[in-house]
Amino acid sequence: SSANLAPVAALRLHPHDFDRVGVASGERVRVSANNRTLVVEAVADATVAQGTAALAVNAPNVNVNDLIEAGAPITEIRLEAAR
Known part of the structure; x- marks a missing residue:
């Protein structure tokens, strides 16, 4: 089955960025x-x-795609803990 091949919906961050966001990996x-x-x-x-x-x-x-503005070279995002 190819069911396990689909990517997981996870935001990937550099390990040093977690303290700034206020979450731990897996949250x-x-x-x-x-x-x-x-x-x-x-x-x-x-x-x-x-x-x-x-x-x-x-x-x-x-x-x-809901987060992306068509035609913008980058998309600035805001991150916060979802508790």
């Missing part, structure tokens, strides 16, 4: 941009540059 975060919000798990990933975040656009049950 849920609220990701906001362009008046839209998603809640996903945050996971540590040392391959992600500090100060940036990565979230797969084809993750199940999460519409990342």
Whole structure:
């Protein structure tokens, strides 16, 4: 089965960014941009540059496209603990 091949809806952050956000790897975060919000798990990933975040656009049950402004070179996001 290919069911386990789909990416998990998790926001990847550099391990040093967790203290700034106020969460630990494995906790849920609220990701906001362009008046839209998603809640996903945050996971540590040392391959992600500090100060940036990565979230797969084809993750199940999460519409990342809602956060993206068409034509913008980058999307600035706000992160906070989703407790």
